[in-house]
Amino acid sequence: MVASDIQIAQEAHLDSILAVAKKVGLEENDLELYGKHKAKLTYDALTRIENQNEAGRLILVTAINPTAAGEGKSTVTVGLGDALTKSGRKTMIALREPSLGPVFGLKGGATGGGYAQVIPMEDINLHFTGDFHAITSANNLLSAMLDNHMQQGNLKQIDGRRIVWKRVVDLNDRALRQVVIGLGGPFQGVPRQDGFDITVASEIMAIICLARDIDDLKTRIGNIVVGYDYARQPITAHDIGAEGALTVLLKDALKPNLVQTLEHTPALVHGGPFANIAHGCNSIMATKSALHLADYTVTEAGFGADLGAEKFLDIKVPQLGKVPDAIVIVATIRALKLHGGANKNNLKEEDVLALEKGFANLAKHIETIEQYGLPFVVAINRFVGDSDAELQALEAWCTANSVSYSLTEVWEKGGNGGLDLADKVVNAIDEHTGTYQPIYNQEQSIEEKVTAIVRKIYGGKSVEFTSKARKQLNEFKQHGWDKYPVCMAKTQYSLSDDATLVGRPEGFVITIREFVPKMGAGFIVALTGDVMTMPGLPKHPAALDMDVDNTGRISGLF
Amino acid sequence: MVASDIQIAQEAHLDSILAVAKKVGLEENDLELYGKHKAKLTYDALTRIENQNEAGRLILVTAINPTAAGEGKSTVTVGLGDALTKSGRKTMIALREPSLGPVFGLKGGATGGGYAQVIPMEDINLHFTGDFHAITSANNLLSAMLDNHMQQGNLKQIDGRRIVWKRVVDLNDRALRQVVIGLGGPFQGVPRQDGFDITVASEIMAIICLARDIDDLKTRIGNIVVGYDYARQPITAHDIGAEGALTVLLKDALKPNLVQTLEHTPALVHGGPFANIAHGCNSIMATKSALHLADYTVTEAGFGADLGAEKFLDIKVPQLGKVPDAIVIVATIRALKLHGGANKNNLKEEDVLALEKGFANLAKHIETIEQYGLPFVVAINRFVGDSDAELQALEAWCTANSVSYSLTEVWEKGGNGGLDLADKVVNAIDEHTGTYQPIYNQEQSIEEKVTAIVRKIYGGKSVEFTSKARKQLNEFKQHGWDKYPVCMAKTQYSLSDDATLVGRPEGFVITIREFVPKMGAGFIVALTGDVMTMPGLPKHPAALDMDVDNTGRISGLF
Secondary structure: OOOOHHHHHHHOOOOOHHHHHHOOOOOHHHEEEEOOOOEEEOHHHHHHHOOOOOOOEEEEEEEOOOOOOOOOHHHHHHHHHHHHHHOOOOEEEEEOOOOHHHHHOOOOOOOEEOOEEEEOHHHHHOOOOOHHHHHHHHHHHHHHHHHHHHHOOOOOOEEEEEEOOOEEEOOOOHHHOOEEEOOOOHHHOOOEEEOEEEHHHOHHHHHHHHOOOHHHHHHHHHHOEEEEEOOOOEEEOOOOOOHHHHHHHHOOOOOOEEEEEOOOOEEEEOOOOOOOOOOOEOOHHHHHHHHHHOOEEEEEEOOOHHHHHHHHHHHHHHHHOOOOOEEEEEEOHHHHHHHOOOOHHHOOOOOHHHHHHHHHHHHHHHHHHHHOOOOEEEEEEOOOOOOHHHHHHHHHHHHHOOOOEEEEOHHHHHHHHHHHHHHHHHHHHHHOOOOOOOOOOOOOOHHHHHHHHHHHHHOOOEEEEOHHHHHHHHHHHHHOOOOOOEEEEOOOOOOOOOOOOOOOOOOOEEEEEEEEEEOOOOEEEEEEOOOOOOOOOOOOOHHHHOEEOOOOOEEOOO | OOOOHHHHHHHOOOOOHHHHHHOOOOOHHHEEEEOOOOEEEOHHHHHHHOOOOOOOEEEEEEEOOOOOOOOOHHHHHHHHHHHHHHOOOOEEEEEOOOOHHHHHOOOOOOOEEOOEEEEOHHHHHOOOOOHHHHHHHHHHHHHHHHHHHHHOOOOOOEEEEEEOOOEEEOOOOHHHOOEEEOOOOHHHOOOEEEOEEEHHHOHHHHHHHHOOOHHHHHHHHHHOEEEEEOOOOEEEOOOOOOHHHHHHHHOOOOOOEEEEEOOOOEEEEOOOOOOOOOOOEOOHHHHHHHHHHOOEEEEEEOOOHHHHHHHHHHHHHHHHOOOOOEEEEEEOHHHHHHHOOOOHHHOOOOOHHHHHHHHHHHHHHHHHHHHOOOOEEEEEEOOOOOOHHHHHHHHHHHHHOOOOEEEEOHHHHHHHHHHHHHHHHHHHHHHOOOOOOOOOOOOOOHHHHHHHHHHHHHOOOEEEEOHHHHHHHHHHHHHOOOOOOEEEEOOOOOOOOOOOOOOOOOOOEEEEEEEEEEOOOOEEEEEEOOOOOOOOOOOOOHHHHOEEOOOOOEEOOO
């Protein structure tokens, strides 16, 4: 019987986090310990390392459009990090923190899998160091202060019909998508229509991932637009005096968390916006720290290159001040078969024909990375059920198209299963001569930016803006918000905004139904199709199969 | 200038938590460290210490009916603990964890004050070890699973109009008291009327405070009544398969947290139900551990003796298996003046006449403790503005009534300010010959229990049950719920259910408007008057005055 992820993680030997930290030159004083195997980096340490090692290389792991179960992007990220370490390179991994939504919903944990995991797996997948809880609390304190402001006389004349700040929970809770609050008469609040998002879609989450230090965090929080007054002028968190208290709640959540892989490579796991409904990257604080501490930093951005990688490059890179030195595009046989028309319930059966049709999806993501002028390697993440014929067909396709690829077996073999990938990635970095080319210019309008993403990244024909979205664009100009980057909210399952259009759809039109200004994060969210900022639980949530015995040992978490 | 609580706490020297633990025989292996100054006790340690020292003495600190700012019950608890330590007695303190609601609302932190505080004060008052966040998440996962069950076919035939399980946030958020959820059509959930409570009122909070171990926790969670089906039969958390996943979220929150006082006395700070809308006591796991580790354990229960002490004695004691050896009743000059009719805005002015009229409130709480047959000492918690004439009047009253009392100055002087109190309490324990006498018998009906509390503890004339409450009592009999203890939800400001009736009101009638069965906690909540299970923010919330600088140093938290 194959061991489950949690079994492997529970049986693993963990090094002391002090020993792990020492590998990249961090001492006990640089850490705030959360038990023996988790720590946060202190602000003193973060400040000190900013001045060391400017030559760290950055490797971004992305993927094709995934299936519902994910394609093992985190697994490949961890395995590649371990392989780089194994081959004598000083390496750190920078991952996002998991959300409780998917953990108890459909997808399970987000700490890698098999022999390529970050540990302690249960802690990281559950409460970890409390960052998401702090973000949830801060987000909701702002809501409480906002509704209280209206209740207590509404000096700022906030228009309850035009509040854009929503409460959040870090769970998949469908029934909170659309609610009415403040019912019960004059002592119970001001009634208004409202809704909850999942915590990973909170602007506070984005801000934690983009802020440089506490002062920047506070300034960004103050800039959050919570709604509009009766004269249609924006009301910010600063206007209602909330940025101090929110920053108090977030002062520890801003510090990157240090853990280790099963093979004891140091990993910073910090921040966790989803890539479909938010910007999908781990924190700048963590990525920057890793770059200063290690020679190679392996990080990932969520879902396919149409979502996470695009946002990493167009939103995160300008603020990080560092372009990735190489990209890894993760592909799996099962997802490629799905894109070739195979039934999602039959993905374990050999189907070379569907597979070959599915290559079109991979081809598009390769073209996307080529447009940015970045070197890349395709990582074929091997699953147990993949047949030899299928693997040969994919390798043949890569060879025929002069695509650098590597069959990775990190799930089964840990770092040893990724040594070839590590060498090919380092090779790609060393031999690269091209120049990085953003797909849009920050000075372009929001329409132009959206259009660039849709045409160049999604391969779509054009963009349609609803009348509401058009009206918003006019208002944004008046508020001076028309030069911000765009954060697309789109299904992860298709290059288009229709989840059912697998493979490489063409000629499609993307509809922008609404924009949401995120002036604290510094981008404008564009909502496409029917993408939801609050997921729902499936018919059989993962929660139903979980248990814990009287000694505290968990089962059913995967 | 007098230093603020946070200034004193920030300037304090903290001992390593390992050194603090050693004082009561705990070794490094017994602890899960959260940084250098916080730790949780491991399950192994908890199991081991259950068999040691059966002779530990328990001192319960309670109070008269408080003012809105509180009367320093936690301060006296901490100061008494330090005084006992100082006088050579092996002592532990067992407090509740603060809720973010009051911290950002009106009251501020709940870690004591002046030179009688538990530290690190900021951590404890904010996220601490994440217990409340875990409770919030577990509570809300149950809600999400419940609404998802209805959405996905509703096999259990849950009646959406008869759901009693509410979502929670750990904030004062008035606008969530009464809401409608599930709006937006068939894909967005089943619409229904709902509401949010504050986390400290969650049944999960009560369960954490009453559970003996993980198995007991899981069983209790399974017993939670979430609502009723169309045949009016109860639906439990077990019926929808939620107890495993919830227990996974709570496995660490069940372990007591170890911190220290400013004078390095070990303190277990764990669990935190409010005493007005919940059972108001810290956890059994913590109290029991302290009893086994120390010779003297000082603990507190929320608000006045009518609320926290009554619940400690009638709900917690039967499950703890240990009756307090002595009671401390905290009284302040300013609260007594309020009970004597002084204006709440003039409490700093000398007013011996109002003070003397206010003694009636203290007298009632003394009688309450005497009814239970327990020895007690009145602790006069000195505030800076108290005049000599006022203090003399109170001392004279105590002497005239043969009441053992002590003027405590722990806020100003730490343990040194409570040495006399410590001696008097130990004396009271040593000289006591009476027998503990519960105020009701567990076999009595719910009506009889409520009536006993109203007559004997509140000093009221009688109880009225609304027709809804009467109907519920009939249903409870059918479900076999008619022998559980009662947890009264009542204003803390008055002995009656009317907050404006200060002093010692007489002849009043208490109205029970509704019952809420808490079959996981093992009690029935009785809602009186217009008490709310979700507080609101005041006109000027404490949050408005909080800030944090770029080094992470917090100000405005008090």
